[in-house]
Amino acid sequence: MYLISRDFKFDAAHKLEKYHGKCEALHGHTYKLRVTLIGIPNEEGMVVDFVQLKTIVQEKVLKVLDHSYLNEIIPQPTAENIAKWIWQMLEESLTFSNCKLYEVIVWETEDCFVTYRGG
Ligand SMILES: Nc1nc2c(c(=O)[nH]1)N=C([C@H](O)[C@H](O)COP(=O)(O)OP(=O)(O)OP(=O)(O)O)CN2
Numbered sequence: 001m002y003l004i005s006r007d008f009k010f011d012a013a014h015k016l017e018k019y020h021g022k023c024e025a026l027h028g029h030t031y032k033l034r035v036t037l038i039g040i041p042n043e044e045g046m047v048v049d050f051v052q053l054k055t056i057v058q059e060k061v062l063k064v065l066d067h068s069y070l071n072e073i074i075p076q077p078t079a080e081n082i083a084k085w086i087w088q089m090l091e092e093s094l095t096f097s098n099c100k101l102y103e104v105i106v107w108e109t110e111d112c113f114v115t116y117r118g119g
């Protein structure tokens with residue numbers, strides 16, 4: 001079994017209205033996103049084509065989130081809730097006969113990140 005991943009970045013603004021601290025105020029991050037699939041190589045020797053993975057993530061996630069105001073898309077957009085939303089946007093498109101979505105990781109800052117595996 002293989003794990004195969006591709007990393008992405010997007011810029012977005014948010015505020016955490018249910019949080020008491022500096023993140024209640026409007027501010028922005030350059031988020032890093034890692035999308036990982038689990039599976040076995042197909043007849044081309046690929047678990048998933050990195051190019052296809054990029055196209056799907058761009059279409060389903062980055063086109064929506066990049067340069068957005070996250071609160072208009074995801075309620076209380078913590079890294080946890082963003083990771084879950086991304087999983088939901090990708091799960092169907094990243095289900096193939098030989099592999100499926102395994103993990104979504106969202107970095108809010110260089111040092112802080114959340115891992116979501118569905119469920
Ligand atoms: N479990 C979570 N905790 C926090 C989240 C989150 O999504 N999940 N988010 C925030 C804020 O959005 C905040 O922007 C991050 O705060 P902080 O770690 O303070 O960010 P900085 O790296 O910019 O901190 P500095 O020390 O000011 O450089 C908070 N918590």
Ligand SMILES: [Zn+2]
Binds near residue numbers: 014023
């Ligand atoms: Zn923040």
